[in-house]
Amino acid sequence: MIKKxxxxxxxxxxxxxxxxxxxxxxxxxxxxxYQKNEGIKPEQLLAxxxxxxxxxxxxxxxxxxxxxxxxxxxxxVREEASFKKYSLPNAINIPLKKILDAESGAFLNQNxxxxxxxxxxxxxxxxxxxxxxxLDYKNLRVLKGGINSWFKTIINPPKPTEDMPEEAHNxxxxxxxxxxFFGVAYPDQVQTDPLEKTQTAPKQIITVKKKKKAAxxxx
Amino acid sequence: xxxxxxxxxxxxxxxxxIAIIIGIAFGFVLEASGFSSSRxxxxxxxxxxxxxxxxxxTAAIVSVIGLYYMDYLGYLDITQLYVHPTYLWAAxxxxxxxxxxxxxxxxxPGTSLCAVAIGKLDAWVYVGGILLGIFMFSExxxxxxxxxxxxxxxxxxxxxxxxxxxxxxxFIFSIIAIVAFAVADMVRKKVKKVFY
Numbered sequence: 372m373i374k375k376x377x378x379x380x381x382x383x384x385x386x387x388x389x390x391x392x393x394x395x396x397x398x399x400x401x402x403x404x405y406q407k408n409e410g411i412k413p414e415q416l417l418a419x420x421x422x423x424x425x426x427x428x429x430x431x432x433x434x435x436x437x438x439x440x441x442x443x444x445x446x447x448v449r450e451e452a453s454f455k456k457y458s459l460p461n462a463i464n465i466p467l468k469k470i471l472d473a474e475s476g477a478f479l480n481q482n483x484x485x486x487x488x489x490x491x492x493x494x495x496x497x498x499x500x501x502x503x504x505x506l507d508y509k510n511l512r513v514l515k516g517g518i519n520s521w522f523k524t525i526i527n528p529p530k531p532t533e534d535m536p537e538e539a540h541n542x543x544x545x546x547x548x549x550x551x552f553f554g555v556a557y558p559d560q561v562q563t564d565p566l567e568k569t570q571t572a573p574k575q576i577i578t579v580k581k582k583k584k585a586a587x588x589x590x
Numbered sequence: 591x592x593x594x595x596x597x598x599x600x601x602x603x604x605x606x607x608i609a610i611i612i613g614i615a616f617g618f619v620l621e622a623s624g625f626s627s628s629r630x631x632x633x634x635x636x637x638x639x640x641x642x643x644x645x646x647x648t649a650a651i652v653s654v655i656g657l658y659y660m661d662y663l664g665y666l667d668i669t670q671l672y673v674h675p676t677y678l679w680a681a682x683x684x685x686x687x688x689x690x691x692x693x694x695x696x697x698x699p700g701t702s703l704c705a706v707a708i709g710k711l712d713a714w715v716y717v718g719g720i721l722l723g724i725f726m727f728s729e730x731x732x733x734x735x736x737x738x739x740x741x742x743x744x745x746x747x748x749x750x751x752x753x754x755x756x757x758x759x760x761f762i763f764s765i766i767a768i769v770a771f772a773v774a775d776m777v778r779k780k781v782k783k784v785f786y
Binding site for chain 1: 651652655658659662757758760761763764765767768771
């Protein structure tokens with residue numbers, strides 16, 4: 372009798388459990404669906420967009436290029452025609468139109484290298500950065516001021532006047548050296564003949580000394 | 591926010607430790623609910639005990655409903671969960687072999703180790719068979735390799751490959767489960783009871 376009673380209760384319990392399961396599963400079907408965003412949330416994107424961390428100065432890029440730093444790739448987001456006319460050394464060309472293509476993804480969506488976007492100024496590069504950041508790609512940077520700034524600061528640095536502080540002069544020297552690395556010639560840095568003449572004279576003396584030394588060694 | 595480890599809410603170093611803790615708990619529950627008896631598992635095929643069917647079906651449904659609710663509420667990103675890759679024919683052939691072993695031996699690999707732990711002799715033989723099988727597989731690997739690596743379909747799920755609505759699928763799946771439980775109960779009442 373008691374057994375039958377428990378069996379009944381058990382059966383009732385199972386029915387309740389089955390009902391709960393059906394209600395929960397049905398709830399999933401009936402719940403209003405919402406579109407889920409791929410990538411990061413709008414709040415996060417805004418926080419990233421406000422932050423100036425993404426900008427990298429032309430001086431830093433010049434330093435990295437001169438030291439042959441292998442940790443970054445330069446991505447030119449301008450049109451192909453402009454890229455062919457002039458671009459930074461070792462840059463690859465991914466025009467803004469093609470930024471979402473599958474083949475671009477291989478360069479942009481990786482965490483091996485820093486990706487540095489640049490365009491003529493930083494507007495297009497910022498757009499590219501925004502798209503890629505939205506897709507949650509990592510290690511994205513933007514060249515501050517783009518190629519215009521590159522020309523103004525590295526290729527053709529403004530010469531400081533004499534009353535400017537020492538830092539300005541040091542910066543000018545560094546930038547001048549960098550621009551020489553990238554192929555700019557300065558008249559005052561071109562070596563002249565008199566230097567060579569002074570070099571040849573001591574060489575002759577050395578050869579004479581060497582002969583004497585050879586004789587001494589024989590003894 | 592979730593899954594916890596891929597999103598670095600728990601450091602990745604804890605992975606194995608958590609796995610060991612879950613494994614011990616799983617083994618304990620298996621043993622405590624009598625799954626280390628081969629008669630209990632064989633009961634599914636002879637129709638006198640459907641505990642195994644009920645337990646694993648319930649586990650699957652409860653977890654899938656819970657996961658989808660957590661996904662809906664934003665606690666978990668279901669696309670980040672690991673999906674085991676599908677090698678179609680390897681899975682079919684392996685499934686058949688495992689099924690035959692399941693019926694013949696009355697253990698699944700997990701419960702056989704539980705039974706070894708409590709000293710059941712048939713489980714020792716069964717685990718010996720597993721090791722023999724591993725040895726044979728390794729020796730014949732060159733012959734089997736095209737099947738083992740072939741027919742690769744990627745990390746797919748039923749929902750991807752048939753383009754089903756996951757919510758309806760879960761709903762229908764839970765109805766099927768409840769019907770299966772009811773039918774199993776009816777079968778069990780008709781079959782002669784076995785005491786073990």
